[in-house]
Amino acid sequence: MSDRELRPLRSIRITGDGRCLFRSVAYGACLRRGKQSPSDSVQKELADELRSKVADEFVRRRGDTEWFLEGDFESYVRQMRKPHVWGGEPELLMCSHVLRMPITVYMYTKGSDSPRIIAEYGQEYGKDNPICVLYDGYGHYDALQPSLERNTDNRRLRYLRLFSRTVSRSSAT
Template identity: 90%
Template sequence: MVRAADMNRGITGDGRCLFRSVAYGACLRRGQQSPSDSTQKELADELRAKVADEFIKRRGDTEWFLEGDFESYVRKMRKPHAWGGEPELLMCSHVLRMPITVHMYIKGSDSPRIIAEYGQEYGKENPVRVLYDGYGHYDALQPSPVRTHSRLRGV
């Protein structure tokens, strides 16, 4: 569950925001430091390439839910500024072998709510968490230091 104490980590909106956000969250989940903007870009581009490969690997399971021609779709997704969405989040969970939750602020709510979950077969604890703005942009969500500290104290 996301609490108001969780922090939204603004991600550069350059067409890679979904991949940047997931890569950022994967680093935190692995216990690594928050990646710099340039490292995010590199990790996002690597993840994008692996996601495109994963589409091809899983073509029989994915072709039906992609818009348009499969080869054209995958070719487009290999381009650094093509926006990603639900299909890419699903493939990210498979590539990283990690659960991913998508959160969004719902009108009248002071904290974001989970609107989608991917990769539950890789566990449900400590998912990579991204925040969708409802208009095509993704940011990363990270636990605040206060929450992490209070968790250690058993609160």
């Protein structure tokens, strides 16, 4: 198991309205950029904007993408532009290109207490701090973010290190 599989992640429930993949990725992109968690209405707006850009990206990359899409290319892209049509692996790949960010997909597997990485997209944009989403295996995606507990522990450790350095310097004088 890699460290990336072991890091504590917290699942954020995303509305299942046909936009869940795009909502989850948009949520993760906000966090990755240091912004606050988007509200449900902002998620919807960002998801629809991302969906539109993803459809445009399919068109831009038609020569590279047409062969792995099911059915007629124009019909596929036209369907994908509709707000309640589910997205999957092709859309995750295009999301990584649109956002120029890596995306890691996790899923709980049989006999596992924590989710495992099942797919990674956009590795050419880096491997650190990817947007993380959780796939339930039945068509729904939720957002994942680093556990707040771990962040609090890390802040506490940094504070203790800083405090101990300050105390050490004070007692040396």
